[in-house]
Amino acid sequence: MRSRRPSAIEVARLAGVSQSAVSRAFTPGASISPATRAKVMSAAEQIGYMPNAIARSMITRRTNIIGVVLGNLEYQFYQQALRVLSLRLQEAGRQVLLFTVPPGGDLDALLPQVLQYQVDGVIIGAATLSSDMAAECERRGTPVVLFNRTVPGVPAHSVTSDNYGGARLVATLLVRAGHRRFGFIAGHRDTSTGINRERGFYEGLTALGIDAAAQVVRMDGRYSYDGAREAVLQLLSDGPRPDAIFGANDMMAMGAIDAAREAGLRVPDDLSVIGFDDTPQSAWTAYALTTLRQPIEELVEATVDLILGLHEQPSNRRTIVEVPVLFVERGSARLPRPEEAVAIAGGARSDAAPVPEPAAKPARKAERRRSRGRKVA
Amino acid sequence: MRSRRPSAIEVARLAGVSQSAVSRAFTPGASISPATRAKVMSAAEQIGYMPNAIARSMITRRTNIIGVVLGNLEYQFYQQALRVLSLRLQEAGRQVLLFTVPPGGDLDALLPQVLQYQVDGVIIGAATLSSDMAAECERRGTPVVLFNRTVPGVPAHSVTSDNYGGARLVATLLVRAGHRRFGFIAGHRDTSTGINRERGFYEGLTALGIDAAAQVVRMDGRYSYDGAREAVLQLLSDGPRPDAIFGANDMMAMGAIDAAREAGLRVPDDLSVIGFDDTPQSAWTAYALTTLRQPIEELVEATVDLILGLHEQPSNRRTIVEVPVLFVERGSARLPRPEEAVAIAGGARSDAAPVPEPAAKPARKAERRRSRGRKVA
């Protein structure tokens, strides 16, 4: 058996050309005659040559690797996001170097590792980035895009969905449908996502004259099914019952639905429940969860465009992309009559009956309305 | 502002030492005096130097990068697996270069890309590996481990769970509990996982004298919730009803449960349903799915041990690790009395009452039995 990894020199020798000819043969659009290229290719094939991407990146100063740092890979949303991200980056000819912030771990400790691999850019969908590390990345000329989060005071580019607007829309729709007492299941206080959803919900209620402080019970669902289920079970067992619950993500909303049923309540007749994300499970008939869809495809597309664009042409202007969310009506919440709802949501078309229905094909049948979305440059 | 990425030479100049001293300072256990190291470190800090992992790997001939190729990132099981895999590899000081086989895409087309990055090993949890590509990897000395699959005729190392044994156990338990007519929801015919689960189930039935050909309706669930739900809806609407359904994964089993309920059946009273995987949703009270747990942690651990070990010390002996699965009883299936069930499963301890229960903490409360597991070297 031959030596393990043939180099361009060996190919060159075999093909009877110079080593740079080999390099050119593998460079699309390089100045080389078809005859030479053919010779090279056949020699390469013969000995199983394959260019060394690492060596190439040393001199081109680009690795075509994008670092992706995630901290919440236990959440469906991030799992889906990673799937799409990986697909899109690959289509763009880039590779994904994946880093996971371990539970209790530190993003700032991880980032130097990422940078050592000379990545062409970093996409961060994890905990908070310190402004020190952001500055370090900028100094090195490595573009950074925050995915699904913003960090106050850190001048990094970011892509998020309109968490505030979506949550505010939920508040409006619930009030218009006659709900008066609410439960809000919060995730973590220290994520921009969670904060904005909470703010949107409370401000939406307040804007319609609801005394949020008195009428909303805030629960901590720790972003988990179990956490939410237990909190809601507790809530329903003592004191006056809410007539609607808004979960800061779908998993928690589903925990709320199960809790409600365990407590003998019917959803949505006795209790309306709305979630956030539109994970695949929301469409399952056991839940038929009315929710806000985070448009993963669009979020990812924006993220990829940003990071690749920044590598080509660095910019010190901070870009913030905010993508509108979509209201997906299934069966878990009582809502205003369609005409009114449409007026509330700002005129998007509604093409479904208002009756709850099993949602096998929610994408086609359900009523949807877009939140405002904006792009801030 | 200074030049973007300081090199060891610049550090050396600033510290008044040679460039190799800088290298040594950053190499644990290298022969260098504390004084010199201190000088280097302070100079490095000053100009923000960080070793270039790419350059280093050129000469050490190891990148510390493991290629991970997945094709099924829409399935929870692989999402979870990736999460754990990434964590464990990071703990071992390795990085994950992630590749996704696009829908309809080709693993063999992807693998050369992986190899160009000079990865220290490849973990494959996607479609089928051709023996050509396997040979190519071996020729280059890049170890390959198949995750959750085996490919007949391809001499690659692999780690799987005991799909056959688990499925066979399901058949046994269902028959012993008195079930006689069955539905089996298959995934794809071309995955070793699917094949073995199917074989185990059918052979388990046959071994107990059930005429599988006559008593089992085989459905194609395309590994999806929707596919399974529709297939089961169809099944229940015409012809004699089965009294138990086994889904080749949890998502399909949950689709079956929803279909049964839509058809007005109670689970498990009218219909027993068992799944495979033990995804997080199985524990949700709406389903309380009785299922077989694929021990992700153990699968990943074995995979990581294998791939790292192989890189240190290549072996041409083919290693196949098969990890036992765990039977997790929740509430979706009627089962034999505990004593009998234990005898069937081969003596594993049972510490739960046989009554179905909401499964908030299934790990502690549920009854479990291990399938046989074996390790073949």
Place this chain on the structure above:
DNA sequence: ATGAAAGCGCTAACAA
């Protein structure tokens, strides 16, 4: 313990 020098596999500038 330290520095000088060689070179990992490649691309890019230059000359021919």
Place this chain on the structure above:
DNA sequence: TTGTTAGCGCTTTCAT
């Protein structure tokens, strides 16, 4: 179009 040459940033002999 082609070959020659000079590095990319680092580790690793080999002297000292």
